[in-house]
Amino acid sequence: MRKKVIAGNWKMNKDLAEAERFIVETKNSVPSGDKVESVVCAPFPYLSALVEKAKGTDVQIAAQNMHFEDNGAFTGEVSPVMLKDIGVTYVVIGHSERREYFNETDETVNKKVHAAFNHALTPIICVGETLEQRESNETMSIVEYQVKKALEGLSEQQVHDTIIAYEPIWAIGTGKTASSEQANEVCTHIRGVVNGFVSPDAAEAVRIQYGGSVKPANIDELLSQSDIDGALVGGASLEADSFLKLVEAGAK
């Protein structure tokens, strides 16, 4: 049984006081045990403070991006070494907003995934198709390409430890959720790709989240699907109450 993972991606939202209050309000209420993991993906300036606030609890703190180099002349960037240094444990890589607005490519995604493992950070790798690609029946081939490029060169154990988030771009922040069957169909395909590209064991172990307008009202149905092991949630993760409901759904 794969452990569910519910990750709240705040994107570029909240001030420091709101961010800290969120952790205070959730840290003692998130379910512990082996059914679900709770992850909060926060903006860079708050990570240190949130790691401190969440210490000793079951809330993990994630970055929303990072550079693939350890250090160097990369003004404005943040390295995996820095994230590790302050106690961050997860990192989102290749979110569609990074791909669309900040020139993230499948090549840089792959470099970042390797860099994450080199520094014991768990990558949450985002893949997904645009509406045009879905309408021209390219979803499966696009997602397959993104998954293979992202995982290229990883060891089998590293793939075991990877989280892949399937996020159809047309469902992000739009209120349009993929139906649970549509979401599961692609997640099953991703598991099949990992099976063929890496191994059956890795396919069985890798955790695959769905993301795109997930909320307390639709998470149960999404998580009841055979190949959906969690959710990467934007808007509905901003309020502590709503985030807690999502994590509780993962613990059922």
Ligand SMILES: O=C[C@H](O)COP(=O)(O)O
């Ligand atoms: O990272 C989260 C996804 O982009 C989904 O965002 P959303 O839940 O606001 O649609």
